[in-house]
Amino acid sequence: MYEFDWSSIPGALPFLWDGMKVTLVITAQAVLIGIVWGTLLAMMRLSPIKALSWFAAGYVNLFRAVPLVMVLLWFFLIVPEFVGQLFNIPRGTDMRLSSAMAGFALFESAYYSEIIRAGIQSVPKGQISAASALGMNYGQAMRLVVLPQAFRNMVPLLLTQGIILFQDTSLVYVSALADFFGAAYKVGDRDGRLVEMLLFAGVVYFVICFSASQLVKRLQKKYSTA
Amino acid sequence: MIKIANVSKHYGSFQVLTDCSTEVSKGEVIVVCGPSGSGKSTLIKCVNGLEPFQSGEIIVDGTSVGDPKTNLSKLRARVGMVFQNFELFPHMSITENLAIAQVKVLGRKQDEAIDKGLKLLDRVGLKAQAHKFPGQLSGGQQQRVAIARALAMDPICMLFDEPTSALDPEMVNEVLDVMTELAKEGMTMMCVTHEMGFAKRVANRVIFMDQGRIVEDDSKEEFFANPRSERAQQFLAKILHH
Numbered sequence: 515m516y517e518f519d520w521s522s523i524p525g526a527l528p529f530l531w532d533g534m535k536v537t538l539v540i541t542a543q544a545v546l547i548g549i550v551w552g553t554l555l556a557m558m559r560l561s562p563i564k565a566l567s568w569f570a571a572g573y574v575n576l577f578r579a580v581p582l583v584m585v586l587l588w589f590f591l592i593v594p595e596f597v598g599q600l601f602n603i604p605r606g607t608d609m610r611l612s613s614a615m616a617g618f619a620l621f622e623s624a625y626y627s628e629i630i631r632a633g634i635q636s637v638p639k640g641q642i643s644a645a646s647a648l649g650m651n652y653g654q655a656m657r658l659v660v661l662p663q664a665f666r667n668m669v670p671l672l673l674t675q676g677i678i679l680f681q682d683t684s685l686v687y688v689s690a691l692a693d694f695f696g697a698a699y700k701v702g703d704r705d706g707r708l709v710e711m712l713l714f715a716g717v718v719y720f721v722i723c724f725s726a727s728q729l730v731k732r733l734q735k736k737y738s739t740a
Numbered sequence: 741m742i743k744i745a746n747v748s749k750h751y752g753s754f755q756v757l758t759d760c761s762t763e764v765s766k767g768e769v770i771v772v773c774g775p776s777g778s779g780k781s782t783l784i785k786c787v788n789g790l791e792p793f794q795s796g797e798i799i800v801d802g803t804s805v806g807d808p809k810t811n812l813s814k815l816r817a818r819v820g821m822v823f824q825n826f827e828l829f830p831h832m833s834i835t836e837n838l839a840i841a842q843v844k845v846l847g848r849k850q851d852e853a854i855d856k857g858l859k860l861l862d863r864v865g866l867k868a869q870a871h872k873f874p875g876q877l878s879g880g881q882q883q884r885v886a887i888a889r890a891l892a893m894d895p896i897c898m899l900f901d902e903p904t905s906a907l908d909p910e911m912v913n914e915v916l917d918v919m920t921e922l923a924k925e926g927m928t929m930m931c932v933t934h935e936m937g938f939a940k941r942v943a944n945r946v947i948f949m950d951q952g953r954i955v956e957d958d959s960k961e962e963f964f965a966n967p968r969s970e971r972a973q974q975f976l977a978k979i980l981h982h
Contacts, residue, residue: 643790644827648841648893649817658840662831 522705523714526698530715533697540615540693541680547619548679549672552626557656559631570627577624583685589617590689614686622679629671633664670734677726681719694718741766741897741928742787747796749782756782757793758952764897769929771939771960774949775975780932781824783949784899787930788812788819801896817845820890820898824905826882828874828889834861835870838889846893853892860888864918880911884918897928904935936979940964948972 558570577585593616594609603609637660645655665672684695692700695715702711742764749757757779764770772780785791787798789805789812798805803815828837838857842848848856861867864884866877874882883903890898900919904912916938923929923942933939939946939960946963948956950971956963967973 638825638827640823640825640827641829643785644821644823644829645841646790646813647788647816647819647821647823648889649813649845650841651813654844658844659829663829666831 516709518710519707520710520714522701522707523710526701526705526711529701530694530697533692533694536611536686536692536697537680537683537694540611540618540683540686541676543615544618544622544679544683545672545676548622548626548675549630551619551623552630553661555623555627556631556634559627560634574624574627577621578628582621582682583688585621586614586617586685586688589613593617610686610689610691614689614691618679618683622675625675626672629668629675630664633668633671634660636667637663666737669737670730673730673733674727677723677730680726681723684719741768741801742930743797743799744783744787745797745799747783747786747793747798749779749786749791749793756952757786760796760949760952760954762947762954762957764928764930766928767926768944769923769927769942770931770945770947771943772930772932772947772949773934773936773939773975774955777951778949779952780947780949781901784901784930784932787899788816788821790816790821813845817841817893818896820893820895822883822886822890822898822900822903824902826874826879826886826906828882828886830874832873833870834866834872834874834877834885837874837885838892841889842892857888857892860891861885864888865914878911879907880914883907883911883915887915887918887922891922897930898922900929900931900933902932902934904933934979936964936976948975950975 555570555573558566559574561567590610590613594613597603598605598607598609641659641663642655645659646652650658683693686693687696687699690696698711698715699708702708705711744760744762747757747760748755760779760783762770772784774780782791786793787800787805789810793806796806800815800819803810805812805815828834829840832840835854835857838861839850839853842853842856843850858867858870861870864887866881866884866888869877869881869885874885877885887898887903903919904915907915912935916935919929919931919938920942931938931943943960946956946958946960947954948963948967948969948971950969955969956967956972963972964976967976
């Protein structure tokens with residue numbers, strides 16, 4: 515019978531908190547860049563200019579057809595070489611965090627752009643006609659009329675995608691980056707208490723994600739009755 | 741004011757408009773009617789370039805709509821349009837709906853735009869609703885706001901695309917009254933509508949369309965008394981006898 519021993523957890527908390535900070539930073543910046551770049555991609559995809567629409571479609575299909583772990587590995591192994599040469603960054607500089615952030619942001623943009631495209635398409639066509647009839651150009655019609663409505667419809671989906679992203683950040687372990695999961699693994703391994711540490715990490719992930727999705731549900735209710 | 745000359749439009753092999761020509765002078769009120777699918781909505785959407793057309797020419801106040809060099813946004817800012825489904829912006833209050841294009845397109849100051857909007861709102865009898873959102877108003881009220889929103893741009897003419905078709909019967913008149921008022925003040929208007937009572941009272945001319953062609957283009961007296969085409973006779977018989 516396995517004897518659980520939780521005593522190493524309290525001492526590890528500061529280290530775990532550092533890991534959580536890395537997780538949160540990666541999540542936050544990927545959500546932010548994902549939404550901005552995703553919006554641009556969605557607008558390109560819906561644009562009448564063929565070249566833009568093809569580029570966006572290609573981008574989205576590429577990233578959605580490749581496992582996230584692989585994208586992260588590319589960004590960990592290959593991209594730093596290029597970027598390092600390009601900007602004359604000395605060899606051996608730790609670029610793991612920036613690589614991971616770039617990988618996540620570019621990957622998640624593909625998913626966000628699909629959510630945002632659906633959101634834009636959910637706004638009735640007549641709204642663009644009305645905006646144009648008032649003399650607004652395409653950019654104004656998008657910015658002032660279509661996108662605000664689209665985002666309002668999309669808030670729950672965007673948040674849900676954010677929660678998935680939060681969990682997916684654990685994949686940065688492939689680059690040995692100490693995010694929350696990575697930190698838990700390292701401490702557990704060091705203290706010979708891997709099982710306890712990973713159970714504890716699982717509980718933390720569950721509590722955060724479950725409460726966040728409950729929050730989204732309540733938000734959704736509030737919006738749908740408004 | 742508006743000149744439509746030999747306009748044709750097709751979607752692929754489907755011909756929507758065939759060789760349509762007519763003219764609207766300043767201060768004239770034209771009613772465009774015809775069975776559904778006859779191209780009447782498409783025709784008036786061509787007037788402000790919301791629908792492109794392949795051949796022919798439309799000139800609005802000296803500007804060619806089909807010319808690729810024309811700044812369509814600039815032209816549209818001067819041509820008011822009212823839609824079947826109102827198309828107020830649901831995420832903005834009534835006041836914001838009235839002010840937004842004045843500020844963003846015409847560059848008016850915010851308070852000046854709001855002032856103007858409220859005056860027009862008063863004119864369509866809805867001043868008390870200024871702070872509400874479109875979803876809180878009835879269809880008839882929303883359409884009156886939509887008319888006020890178009891008027892806030894000081895348009896040189898107004899296009900109405902079946903403005904009462906989506907309304908409950910008891911709300912039709914409140915919208916027609918606003919339109920009648922507008923016509924009396926001398927606004928140039930082109931209205932796609934099935935409201936023959938409105939046409940009889942207010943229109944100068946009636947255009948009857950069928951299968952993408954302008955079949956009749958007559959004074960309203962002539963149109964209602966002696967429609968020449970068989971198609972228009974049938975249409976009038978159906979629409980007037982109930």
